[in-house]
Amino acid sequence: MARTFWQGYQAFLTQARLWTGESGERPVVEAVRARARHDPDAFHAWVQSQGWGRAYVERHLLYVVDHPEEVRELLRRGYPARRIPLRLLDRTALAAALTEADWRTAVDRLFQGSRQPHWAGQRVWLFDSSPELRRREGLAPSVAEALIELVCPPGGFVVDPLAGSGELVRAARATGRRAWGGDLRPSSADVVQADVTDLLQHVPERSADVLILHPPTFGAWAKTTADLADVPHSEHYAAYLDGIVGFLLTTRAVLKPGGVVVLIARPPRDGHVFLAPFELALGEHGLTPSAYRLAVSRDGTEDWHFFIAQDTKE
Known part of the structure; x- marks a missing residue:
């Protein structure tokens, strides 16, 4: 079974800890960001050795730590990252949707926006x-x-x-x-x-x-x-x-x-x-x-x- 985005992110953190020697989510991510800025060749070589796409790491994995808690909870539950409209996110509405018994349907409808006839x-x-x-x-x-x-x-x-x-x-x-x-x-x-x-x-x-x-x-x-x-x-x-x-x-x-x-x-x-x-x-x-x-x-x-x-x- 294909792993979720959150599972992939956890795998990224595991390898990043080994590479940077840091512990804790934010220190690890900050260390990877710093190496990407100061030694881009080493960063790209490490990314390639792990089988990840460079753009995927730079545009997605390195920013999970900065996401609102509501988005992180959604990712933890296995929701696809590509379907989350980060720029148009209503955190209050998302938090409410996550409390629903059928939260996935509630979130889908929230992100679809109005379907007014x-x-x-x-x-x-x-x-x-x-x-x-x-x-x-x-x-x-x-x-x-x-x-x-x-x-x-x-x-x-x-x-x-x-x-x-x-x-x-x-x-x-x-x-x-x-x-x-x-x-x-x-x-x-x-x-x-x-x-x-x-x-x-x-x-x-x-x-x-x-x-x-x-x-x-x-x-x-x-x-x-x-x-x-x-x-x-x-x-x-x-x-x-x-x-x-x-x-x-x-x-x-x-x-x-x-x-x-x-x-x-x-x-x-x-x-x-x-x-x-x-x-x-x-x-x-x-x-x-x-x-x-x-x-x-x-x-x-x-x-x-x-x-x-x-x-x-x-």
Whole structure:
């Protein structure tokens, strides 16, 4: 079986110790560098005697000692050196990818960068719906992935405290992001059973690059909310919007400064569709609206509105 780059590097260090008389990784490498500068003929003869390529030693092996620890750990695990984009490396994202159970897939996706579908940049997304999607108010996988690609960089951390069946959690993980999803009544193994008010018990403060709020639609909320008995019917929608603001205020603490909040909504269809209240709910709490997307099912029976805002509060 062919040896890995790291195994080759260890073999290089072994021979370099014998040649220089030094011990310890950095002293050995520094001694080889010094001989390469001051006696290049002897250096080239030694390299040739070991069967190595001169360029391979000079451009790769002699610089491993200077690599960030995250890269060295990746090499120790047997990852091919040629596939590591050193000049474009995001150390934080790489460190996060290395903690994943399937770290190799996470690293591959990180280094591949965004694979955003060509249509994800459009303002209106079309998707194929189904009775099951409509029943559980879930997002189509293609829409979930497009949203994640739009709002979160590879390696970023997505938090979805109203995750339901976990479409966005799965989309984030499948595209090289980290994700945590919670719900009071989860319907997927990808989602932790957790009350939104207890979010800080599960997610560290100021750790999320993206906070997603996907509350129940007004219709679903009105059917299950007992507190509406004493509220005039004309004020039910205002109470719903207040509930959304409550979700935002409860979960905001996990968002990093400068992070992104996504509010997913489906305004009631009663002859009029009012979108402004959703943007106002974000803008009144230190969030600057930055983008809007609309997802519509091909049969016209389902629509989702995505209000995207950035944290501007210190």
